[in-house]
Amino acid sequence: MASKQHHYESLVRMYHKELYKFAYWLSGDPTIAEDLVQETFLRAWRALDSLQDENAAKPWLLTILRRENARRFERKQFDYAEVEQDTLVDDTSSALDDAMEQTVVQRQIANLAPEYREPLLLQVVMGCSGDEIADILELNKNTVMTRLYRARNQLKDALTTEYEPIKGASN
């Protein structure tokens, strides 16, 4: 029992930050993100005995979180895309140019179709490999790599078309 508690706490400390960021970008809302992470870990606690391999902890937690997120959509059928625009945060950058670019990217990420956004978040935020993403999303690896390619290309395009005029106007 004590070791189960210990195991659980170390999982929470190791993964809660990444999972929160992932949930945030998935849902576009800090409150929902916190709820998702909270619920994910509670379910993880109840099912902790089923986690045999420590290396599988991250994909296991991500699978629980994605299922929780899907449940949210079963309950509420409205579109979160609008919400995402309003709740974007931008507090990490000091230089104005950087801040602008980051805001553009943040908005573009919220606008990416979910099938492109999710693999990209798993790769950039969660540090998952192509194979891990394929497992978590239940896709083959080629599909994952194609989606990652398209996601980055779309973001790059958006930056050059959307950011340049902003920059031009400020000069």
Next chain:
Amino acid sequence: MDELEFRRRLVADPHDEEVKKQAEQQPELQALVEEMQAFDDFLGKSLDIDVPEGLADKIIAKQKELETEEQKVVRVSWFRRATAPFAIAASVFFAAVVFYFGGFGHPVDTGEHALAHVYYEENALQKQETVSLQTVNEKLAMFGGKFDNLPGKVVYATFCNFKGQKSLHLVMQSEFGPLTVFVVPTGQQSTIDGKDSFGDSRFEGLIAHNGKANTILVANRGTPIETFQSEVTSSLRWL
């Protein structure tokens, strides 16, 4: 790999080892790799938002709270058993009722059982103090279920033995008076015999069959039980 393949792989994963290796041998590709890696760093920074302070502690506290809650349920029931011997006598009476309905070689009718159970815990129908949805869900979580909302104020939530199956017994106050709901997980034995509605002179009830459990609703005659039943079953979720 050819240049097209190289580009596809680089854009899909700027830290692809084979791509990096190839770029080392072809310096003209190196700039491209650096550009994509810089873009990736920038992406990473853009997505690196602040995590609420103390989130880990909050998560751990929540789990401990849940744990204590579950232990409390066990402690209270022992306390009751030790201090209220008449409860044992009542149980014997209840067992006798069950025996009367079920002891003659055919299974106890589920509706009769639900009614007997409601009468047995009749004082629960008078309760007024609210039990939070969260408390209900913490109990229901032991069966892997969750209510999104409930069509009334919950005043009683406890684990009960329903025809040998551990089940959740809820009482809600509605504008039509108290509603009793039994959530009975479908174990290996079939506890439900297919009859959907039942009643007596005072109560009427409905049984809904749901993948992982049966929900049995009992209310005063004249209550729109169909409406309540569908509200209850549609807000019940399973893991």
